[in-house]
Amino acid sequence: MAIDPALKEISSIFTSNGKEIYLVGGAVRDMLQKKKIHDWDLATNALPDEVTIIVKRAGGKVIPTGIKHGTVTVLYKKASCEVTTFRTESDYTDGRRPDKVEYAGKIEEDLSRRDFTMNAIALRLPDCKIIDPFGGAKDIKAKTIRCVGNAAERFNEDGLRPMRAVRFASQLGFKIEKNTLDAIHGALHISIKVSWERVRDEFDKILNSAKPSQGFRLMEKTGLLELFLPELSFCRGIDQKGYHEYDVLDHSLLACDYAAANNFSHEVRLAALFHDIGKPSVRELDASGGGAQAVWTFYRHEEVSADICRKIMNRFRYPNAVIDKTCHLVKEHMFQYTDKWSDAAVRRFIARVGEDYLDDIYRLRRADIFGFSGKNPDYRSLKQLVERVNKVIEAGSAFTVKDLAVTGKDLMTIGIPSGKIMGKILKELMETVLDDPEQNTRDRLLEIAGKIFKERG
Ligand code: ATP
Ligand code: MG
DSSP states (O other), rough: OOOHHHHHHHHHHHHHTTTOOOTHHHHHHHHHOOOOOOOEEEEEOOOHHHHHHHHHTTTEEEEEEEEGGGGEEEETTTTTEEEOEEEEEEEEEESSSSSEEEEOOOHHHHHHHBBBBBSSSSEEETTTEEEEOHHHHHHHTTTTBBBBBBBHHHHHHTTTTTHHHHHHHHHHTTTOOHHHHHHHHHHHHHHHHSSSHHHHHHHHHTTTTOOHHHHHHHHHHHTHHHHHHHHTTTTTOOOOOOTTTSSSSHHHHHHHHHHTTTOOOOOOOOOOHTTTTHHHHHHHOOTTTOOGGEEOOOOTTHHHHHHHHHHHHHHTOHHHHHHHHHHHHHHOOOOOOHHHHHHHHHHHHHHHOGGGGGGHHHHHOOOOHHHHHSSSSOOOHHHHHHHHHHHHHHHOOOSSGGSSSOHHHHHTTTOSSHHHHHHHHHHHHHHHHHOOGGOOSSHHHHHHHHHHHHHHH
């Protein structure tokens, strides 16, 4: 097995001091799958203080990044890695973290506290001997996720592990072994105690995998979806006959897979997953067509979807900027372009969406359209809209108050006070200019503003 020379050098700092050092965790798993390794996690029998001394003596640096758990970051020449002293964990009472973390003498003890067999393999450095007490290599070969030891016990110790199983399944395209899968249901009462941030990290990794629907379907099957994202699980069975063949959940998953397959940003993937999440709550039957013609309607679902999306994302403690961007995309995802749209309608569309969001709203729309059928969608009308939008932008039209030929200061010179009325007038000027860009001159706008103020000020 080819080991990076920098890693060999770091390992020799330990071995020349009589200490053991192993590559562990995801790096070994990736290596056995012949994948590129992104970061190095090392395990050693040296205590953190000893690690600090020997690394410094060799000319490296040590940062106590996770010293509570026995982890330090080692910087040596241009390389960096995390080094953790062998640990055992015991007495889990809250389902979130062990009550006691103790240092262990042997690598096998350290491996036995790890979650899945594929993550409990160590590669001894520098000779690359594999230490694999739980058959992890065989499981990797068979693309199987299996708990180390008794699945129910492992999940009861740390309620995040079920989410990790599902996330790895989605990321790696592995299946979860039956006992491990069956044990998830019985651990849901433990999983709900886990912090939302930890759950979100796993959720994000599902969303970033090549086919997120795999992870979300497993969440649904195991009860994790109902636990963490009940709003999404309510979309199951909400049929949309008359529009397209999938229920709201399958449609959303297809849209999300499309966003992932096309490498769209995290916000677009989130918006693809949540864009229709308000449909179950706004659904109404329209029987005006009579009998078999009755269809479900989902009026203004985009607004309710944006509200629910915000609630979910707040719960998951996403940063506000991510929440705002995602919710804006969800709110604006419904537009039905036809060639009957006037230029003013196109300008209004740009003003509503915002120029900075246009590319993402097109991406979301493509994902949405893909989700109608899951195959060869027709993007013709979207393409026409993009052309129209580009033309209008090239013409240099105004789309925000900032683009107006007057400022608030100008309005003050004709006696309009700053405050609510000023805001209202600027908004009306904006409307005027969206309707007719020719009006966007200083003199003309001052004249209109003066008139409005006189009538209503
Ligand atoms: P990734 O490629 O996502 O980083 P990883 O396997 O390295 O995958 P990490 O979350 O970085 O995952 O964890 C590193 C290792 O620590 C895991 O491989 C596993 O051995 C162990 N581990 C992490 N979280 C847990 C947990 N909740 N319970 C038990 N072992 C865990
Ligand atoms: Mg890792």
